[in-house]
Amino acid sequence: MKWPRTGLGVAATAFALDQLLKWIVTGPMALNSLADPAVDLLPIFRMRFVANDGVSLGLLRAGSDEARWALVAMTAAIAAGVLAWMWREPKRWDQAALGLVLGGALGNIADRARLGYVVDYADLHFGDWSPFLVFNLGDAAITMGVIILLARAVIIRDKAPVQALANEGPVEAGRVENDNA
DSSP states (O other): OOOOHHHHHHHHHHHHHHHHHHHHHHTTSOGGGSSSOEEEEETTEEEEEEEEOSBTTTBSOOOSHHHHHHHHHHHHHHHHHHHHHHHHOOOHHHHHHHHHHHHHHHHHHHHHHHHSSEEEEEEEOBTTBOSSOOBOHHHHHHHHHHHHHHHHHHTSOOSHHHHHHHHTOOOOTTOOOOTTO
């Protein structure tokens, strides 16, 4: 089986950019040490440091060391499943989408293992209304990867099964084929 170079390249890029941005937020910008850890960059976007000890919309909070490592193990198992899927996936677009999911997941796993929480910093808002929780590039990569996979599954269907059915020809009424005979 060929190496999924496209997927691995996208995963490495997503992981590296995610970790770079988190370093900028906690290093040079030092948002984690400010009394008000938020900086407005655009009228609809601010950088806001949040130490997220939960997963997926704040669910499954890790209130103890045991819970933290359980989350690391659970998300690492999911990431391993995504990697296995990527390895068997022949389509480059699907590999790229899986790479986004894998790279984002690995960035968040690295944070949780190293820090005990995931660094979130992106706050998209419209006036006082925030349609999303504060998130990070890894979260965005996971979301975009899933959207691409879903769109490709729904919109761009594999033509091979349909073509195979078309090549079988008409079925006679009342005739049942049995391959076990």
